[in-house]
Amino acid sequence: MNQHTPVRTGYSACPHDCPSTCALEIDISGGRIGRVRGSRDNSFTAGVICAKVARYAERANHPDRLTQPLRRTGAKSEGAFAPISWDEALDEIAHRFREAEREHGSEAVWPYYYAGTMGLVMRDGINRLTHAKNYSRFFSSICVNPAWSGFLAGTGRLAGPDPREMAKSDLVVIWGTNPVSTQINVMAHATRARKERGAKIAVVDVYNSPTMEQADIPVLIRPGTDGALACAVMHVLFRDGFADRAYLNEFADDSAGLESHLQERTPEWAAAITGMPADEIEAFAQAIGRTPKTFIRAGYGFTRSRNGAVAMHAVSCIPTVTGAWKHEGGGAFHSNSAIYRWNKRMVEGRDIKVTSRELDQSRIGDILTGDPEALLGGPPVTAMLIQNTNPVSIAPDQEKVRRGFAREDLFVAVHEQFMTETARMADIVLPATMFTEHDDLYQGGGNQYVILGPKLVEPLGECRTNHEVICALAERLGAEHQGFQMSPREHIDWMLQATGRGTVEELEEKRFLDIQPDFETAHYLKGFAWPDGKFRLRPDWAKVPFSAPGRFGPHTAMPEWPDHWAVIEEATEEYPFRLVTSPARSFLNSSFTETPGSLNREKRPELMIHPEDAVALGVEEGGLVRVASPRGEVLLHAKLFDGLRRGVVVAESIWPNRAHQDGRGINSLTGADPVAPFGGAALHDNRVRIGKA
Numbered sequence: 248m249n250q251h252t253p254v255r256t257g258y259s260a261c262p263h264d265c266p267s268t269c270a271l272e273i274d275i276s277g278g279r280i281g282r283v284r285g286s287r288d289n290s291f292t293a294g295v296i297c298a299k300v301a302r303y304a305e306r307a308n309h310p311d312r313l314t315q316p317l318r319r320t321g322a323k324s325e326g327a328f329a330p331i332s333w334d335e336a337l338d339e340i341a342h343r344f345r346e347a348e349r350e351h352g353s354e355a356v357w358p359y360y361y362a363g364t365m366g367l368v369m370r371d372g373i374n375r376l377t378h379a380k381n382y383s384r385f386f387s388s389i390c391v392n393p394a395w396s397g398f399l400a401g402t403g404r405l406a407g408p409d410p411r412e413m414a415k416s417d418l419v420v421i422w423g424t425n426p427v428s429t430q431i432n433v434m435a436h437a438t439r440a441r442k443e444r445g446a447k448i449a450v451v452d453v454y455n456s457p458t459m460e461q462a463d464i465p466v467l468i469r470p471g472t473d474g475a476l477a478c479a480v481m482h483v484l485f486r487d488g489f490a491d492r493a494y495l496n497e498f499a500d501d502s503a504g505l506e507s508h509l510q511e512r513t514p515e516w517a518a519a520i521t522g523m524p525a526d527e528i529e530a531f532a533q534a535i536g537r538t539p540k541t542f543i544r545a546g547y548g549f550t551r552s553r554n555g556a557v558a559m560h561a562v563s564c565i566p567t568v569t570g571a572w573k574h575e576g577g578g579a580f581h582s583n584s585a586i587y588r589w590n591k592r593m594v595e596g597r598d599i600k601v602t603s604r605e606l607d608q609s610r611i612g613d614i615l616t617g618d619p620e621a622l623l624g625g626p627p628v629t630a631m632l633i634q635n636t637n638p639v640s641i642a643p644d645q646e647k648v649r650r651g652f653a654r655e656d657l658f659v660a661v662h663e664q665f666m667t668e669t670a671r672m673a674d675i676v677l678p679a680t681m682f683t684e685h686d687d688l689y690q691g692g693g694n695q696y697v698i699l700g701p702k703l704v705e706p707l708g709e710c711r712t713n714h715e716v717i718c719a720l721a722e723r724l725g726a727e728h729q730g731f732q733m734s735p736r737e738h739i740d741w742m743l744q745a746t747g748r749g750t751v752e753e754l755e756e757k758r759f760l761d762i763q764p765d766f767e768t769a770h771y772l773k774g775f776a777w778p779d780g781k782f783r784l785r786p787d788w789a790k791v792p793f794s795a796p797g798r799f800g801p802h803t804a805m806p807e808w809p810d811h812w813a814v815i816e817e818a819t820e821e822y823p824f825r826l827v828t829s830p831a832r833s834f835l836n837s838s839f840t841e842t843p844g845s846l847n848r849e850k851r852p853e854l855m856i857h858p859e860d861a862v863a864l865g866v867e868e869g870g871l872v873r874v875a876s877p878r879g880e881v882l883l884h885a886k887l888f889d890g891l892r893r894g895v896v897v898a899e900s901i902w903p904n905r906a907h908q909d910g911r912g913i914n915s916l917t918g919a920d921p922v923a924p925f926g927g928a929a930l931h932d933n934r935v936r937i938g939k940a
């Protein structure tokens with residue numbers, strides 16, 4: 248930054264798909280952003296942000312940012328494009344959408360998006376176009392469905408104790424999440440508890456993650472076995488008198504039924520499934536039993552398995568057995584999504600009557616390759632608009648995804664900040680603004696703040712916002728709704744007012760709103776969110792209040808009680824290893840794979856493998872290995888690592904496909920078969936075989 252240009256501070260929120268949703272303070276000088284810091288005034292962010300966003304100037308001011316609309320000139324995926332004007336680009340998209348509709352009906356058009364920005368206006372506005380045109384709807388499934396439905400199965404509500412209470416806990420159990428890499432603020436609050444009150448930190452993971460390295464109680468298990476671990480913990484809690492029977496009688500549906508079900512779920516039983524020695528399971532259970540203020544921070548990672556919803560429910564039963572929900576600094580927290588209750592009528596056009604099918608995000612490979620079942624018996628998808636997501640890299644069953652995008656009869660427009668691997672497959676590429684270049688409104692999934700992210704600098708080059716693109720297409724396509732006539736700021740104001748949260752001017756003044764529910768509500772002291780107020784130890788999945796177009800996967804075979812549900816992709820003789828694709832610290836899904844700071848730290852795509860397994864395979868440190876699953880194969884460099892159970896391998900992800908030697912990325916290995924009961928992708932649940940390349 249030029250030292251002679253004055254620096255001012257802009258206030259914003261991190262727009263990325265991360266539960267922390269940090270409140271930011273951004274240096275601005277000469278129309279560009281510089282250093283980014285976490286806000287100290289925001290009590291959840293508390294001055295802490297991750298390194299990749301602190302270096303955001305690298306991304307915002309990157310020489311490879313898209314700055315003008317482009318039209319493909321060569322073959323699909325060749326990457327040859329020529330600049331065109333915005334009018335030409337938008338006219339062509341509208342023309343192709345109309346053609347698709349004329350040929351196959353409106354459902355042939357599938358607007359596709361995800362959470363590359365979490366701004367409520369820029370992310371969700373695409374649904375208004377979908378609704379107004381009765382295009383195929385988007386069933387969002389890739390990230391949260393198993394986790395959210397699993398949590399809801401017990402509590403009935405997707406919220407919990409104030410996450411800042413971690414600092415007041417005596418035992419913080421970080422379960423199936425790696426906050427050092429994926430949501431740094433959790434670590435900040437947990438380590439405060441350790442420093443200020445001598446609290447212990449337990450970490451449940453499948454490898455010695457950067458978070459587990461800091462644990463007082465490391466709980467290292469095999470992937471997809473969290474249900475077994477939770478059952479054994481509860482077995483010990485009942486057996487050794489740690490169950491709070493008075494609490495259970497008042498607040499749970501059938502604790503006697505659970506207790507008898509758990510009779511045989513002993514630590515020895517769980518040891519055989521989890522790979523964790525029974526005495527260590529005992530010690531973990533004893534720590535939970537002896538510590539009334541145990542705070543379980545349950546993440547997403549352990550739910551990205553075919554039994555993920557069952558596992559999340561099992562984990563959420565633990566504080567019900569001990570009654571930890573009663574205490575400040577106790578209970579279980581996963582997400583606060585239920586507390587926001589936004590009125591999205593205007594932004595999403597929810598008042599429009601829609602009859603179109605809902606296509607599953609995670610099954611984009613099946614959908615684009617014409618699987619009749621995935622298409623729900625309807626017409627093929629022949630036209631797409633894609634915003635804020637990079638499916639060619641991040642979606643499961645990548646071989647199919649790539650075959651789908653290569654179809655000559657498929658028209659694709661991608662609105663992006665960078666030439667991602669999805670953009671390279673597009674017919675039209677549109678340049679998108681970054682969060683500092685547009686107005687938006689954010690909510691914290693892992694906290695309780697509503698944060699305003701106002702436009703701070705002018706858009707780079709010819710970049711336009713998602714909202715501008717949606718409104719411009721609506722006009723060309725004759726889509727009508729009041730929401731297309733409003734500015735982003737008007738949308739923010741409307742949503743705030745319609746939800747009873749004041750006005751945009753007021754929020755501008757305050758920067759953020761703390762909407763933490765009162766203690767009694769957050770801790771379920773007035774009962775859980777079911778008609779009888781009782782936590783469901785024995786879940787009725789048909790009644791779980793999760794919005795989905797149906798039930799999927801082997802949902803009719805779900806266990807009656809918390810359990811190890813053996814539907815995971817267990818290793819076989821042909822595929823003797825279990826592969827997990829844990830998030831890399833310096834990437835965020837496929838974002839930040841373009842910034843030098845992140846690339847320097849991550850170096851190259853690797854497979855972490857136990858040294859004894861490596862010896863057995865004749866694989867050496869740094870050697871190239873070929874990893875194959877029933878769906879595809881990938882080349883990775885071996886990294887010998889003893890912080891894993893034997894037979895488990897981890898590939899920190901998501902590298903661009905082209906970073907792999909033969910251009911095939913990690914999701915060539917992962918599957919898109921839906922997780923029961925409400926869909927989702929089992930990205931960490933893969934059987935693989937490994938050989939020297």
Ligand SMILES: Nc1nc2c(c(=O)[nH]1)N[C@H]1C(S)=C(S)[C@@H](COP(=O)(O)OP(=O)(O)OC[C@H]3O[C@@H](n4cnc5c(=O)[nH]c(N)nc54)[C@H](O)[C@@H]3O)O[C@H]1N2
Nearest residue numbers: 423424425429470471546547548549829830832834835836
């Ligand atoms: N640096 C970075 N930050 C990110 C992301 C990223 O890619 N990189 N992604 C963002 C997104 S979209 C999300 S949804 C959140 C997700 O954040 P988290 O809730 O942290 O979930 P994951 O990141 O999917 O996985 C976290 C951990 O779960 C472990 N895990 C995998 N399988 C199992 C299992 O069967 N049992 C147990 N106990 N552990 C298991 C993995 O090894 C990993 O360490 O993070 C966000 N933040």
Ligand SMILES: Nc1nc2c(c(=O)[nH]1)N[C@H]1C(S)=C(S)[C@@H](COP(=O)(O)OP(=O)(O)OC[C@H]3O[C@@H](n4cnc5c(=O)[nH]c(N)nc54)[C@H](O)[C@@H]3O)O[C@H]1N2
Nearest residue numbers: 361363364390635636637641662664679828836837838930
């Ligand atoms: N193997 C494996 N695969 C995974 C996961 C895993 O753990 N392992 N994690 C899964 C999870 S949890 C998720 S959520 C998905 C996430 O996958 P994606 O939703 O695809 O997330 P990103 O890869 O971050 O891509 C977001 C894109 O949005 C663009 N973008 C950002 N802001 C804007 C904007 O304002 N406008 C426009 N037009 N574009 C914008 C960014 O440049 C970026 O290319 O990946 C999933 N895939």
Ligand code: SF4
Nearest residue numbers: 261265268269297300
């Ligand atoms: S921790 Fe998450 S929300 Fe906070 S700055 Fe980093 S990516 Fe953004």
Ligand SMILES: [Mo]
Nearest residue numbers: 264389390391
């Ligand atoms: Mo996610």
